[in-house]
Amino acid sequence: MRFVVTVAVCLAAFVGSVGCRVFVPASAEVDSSFPILPGQSREVFTTARPTVAAAVNDFFGRRPIAEQPFDFPHDIHVGKQVACTLCHSGVARGPVAGIPGVSTCMICHRVIAADQPRIQQLTALSEQGIDIAWKRVYGFVPEAHVRFNHAPHIRAEVECATCHGNIGEQGIAQRNVDHSMGFCVNCHNENDASIDCLTCHF
Amino acid sequence: MPQWGMAVDLDRCTGCGGCVVACHAENNISTVGDEQAAVGRAKHWLRIERYWEGDFPDVRLKFRPVMCQQCDNAPCEPVCPTYASHHTDDGLNAQVYNRCIGTRYCANACPYNARFFDFFNPSWDKPLQLQLNPDVSLREVGVMEKCTFCVQRIRAAGTQAKAEERDVADGEIQPACVQSCGARALVFGDLENPSSEVSRLSRSPRGSKLLEDTGAQPSVTYLSRLTQV
Numbered sequence: 001m002r003f004v005v006t007v008a009v010c011l012a013a014f015v016g017s018v019g020c021r022v023f024v025p026a027s028a029e030v031d032s033s034f035p036i037l038p039g040q041s042r043e044v045f046t047t048a049r050p051t052v053a054a055a056v057n058d059f060f061g062r063r064p065i066a067e068q069p070f071d072f073p074h075d076i077h078v079g080k081q082v083a084c085t086l087c088h089s090g091v092a093r094g095p096v097a098g099i100p101g102v103s104t105c106m107i108c109h110r111v112i113a114a115d116q117p118r119i120q121q122l123t124a125l126s127e128q129g130i131d132i133a134w135k136r137v138y139g140f141v142p143e144a145h146v147r148f149n150h151a152p153h154i155r156a157e158v159e160c161a162t163c164h165g166n167i168g169e170q171g172i173a174q175r176n177v178d179h180s181m182g183f184c185v186n187c188h189n190e191n192d193a194s195i196d197c198l199t200c201h202f
Numbered sequence: 203m204p205q206w207g208m209a210v211d212l213d214r215c216t217g218c219g220g221c222v223v224a225c226h227a228e229n230n231i232s233t234v235g236d237e238q239a240a241v242g243r244a245k246h247w248l249r250i251e252r253y254w255e256g257d258f259p260d261v262r263l264k265f266r267p268v269m270c271q272q273c274d275n276a277p278c279e280p281v282c283p284t285y286a287s288h289h290t291d292d293g294l295n296a297q298v299y300n301r302c303i304g305t306r307y308c309a310n311a312c313p314y315n316a317r318f319f320d321f322f323n324p325s326w327d328k329p330l331q332l333q334l335n336p337d338v339s340l341r342e343v344g345v346m347e348k349c350t351f352c353v354q355r356i357r358a359a360g361t362q363a364k365a366e367e368r369d370v371a372d373g374e375i376q377p378a379c380v381q382s383c384g385a386r387a388l389v390f391g392d393l394e395n396p397s398s399e400v401s402r403l404s405r406s407p408r409g410s411k412l413l414e415d416t417g418a419q420p421s422v423t424y425l426s427r428l429t430q431v
Binding site: 152201 | 291296299342357
């Protein structure tokens with residue numbers, strides 16, 4: 001009897017934690033009209049995961065691998081001592097570091113490695129005036145209510161790698177570091193930065 | 203650490219409602235429609251109250267913009283079970299949407315009716331969603347919201363001042379209502395700094411606080427000519 005109760009409780013806890021589709025409110029259609037701010041990803045506000053597999057992946061910290069429309073190798077560029085700020089030039093000025101356009105690539109690649117097939121592909125895009133639709137690797141969902149600003153962190157001399165991992169040794173950028181609130185708060189505590197809620201959440 | 207406060211000169215206020223509109227635009231405050239507004243679910247972080255003074259024919263019309271008074275001894279704070287409503291070091295009465303579980307105790311405790319509950323997810327008819335301010339969160343259904351003294355502008359000015367290694371200048375921060383006030387009835391600034399305009403106005407003999415006897419110690423001072431009707 002005790003075993004049955006234990007199993008039932010575990011099952012209930014599991015179902016509760018993964019969030020069955022049953023719990024998705026009937027007003028889900030209304031929720032999907034929830035407007036998003038420019039540049040923010042669209043996710044439905046619910047603590048439940050869409051599928052059991054998604055919940056299991058989330059539990060084990062497995063994330064989908066970021067796929068970009070164009071294979072940009074970070075390792076080659078960082079290996080050749082190209083500074084992060086050369087392409088992500090907004091980082092010291094304001095909230096977003098920025099993802100460079102093709103025109104930024106062409107500053108160097110008009111000359112450098114111009115015979116490579118991938119660079120020729122890039123040159124073709126540039127001549128047609130088409131930009132690459134990069135996908136965001138990092139970012140907060142609107143429901144996190146986080147207002148992150150890169151500039152103060154750069155002024156405080158936080159290394160890029162502190163939050164973005166060893167992206168210089170990766171090919172296509174992947175999400176190496178989990179930007180949980182604990183991660184942010186630990187660093188803020190260590191460096192005597194403000195941990196008031198209104199520092200980030202407003 | 204500055205203590206942010208506001209002074210409202212009621213003798214200057216013409217009741218035009220510019221501040222209300224500016225507040226809605228700046229803070230992404232959604233509207234709920236006629237029917238829901240009729241049952242008291244409308245949200246206005248800043249409202250203009252209208253008062254008639256005197257007896258006919260010697261009547262006089264007075265307006266009073268009322269926003270969250272950012273009380274020093276805020277009644278909304280101790281009642282919050284999740285500390286979503288709390289006081290910051292710079293004298294702001296903060297509302298943290300992530301923490302809020304929507305008990306609405308704070309709205310019941312507030313003597314100024316300055317807190318508003320989100321009964322619905324915000325929605326705008328297309329293409330009005332394009333006018334949303336990206337610096338301000340959209341509050342989802344089930345949380346409490348209120349005037350923040352445009353904390354996004356306070357934080358932005360603070361960050362900028364720190365980058366330039368200086369203090370925030372008096373008048374540098376203007377919440378949306380202050381910026382839009384044609385009559386310059388609203389003044390925002392640091393109450394700790396004795397030479398700031400808001401601190402000078404707050405000490406004025408014309409000044410009074412709203413519902414002072416509740417002991418909430420609001421940070422907003424209302425200035426009004428002393429009249430004997």
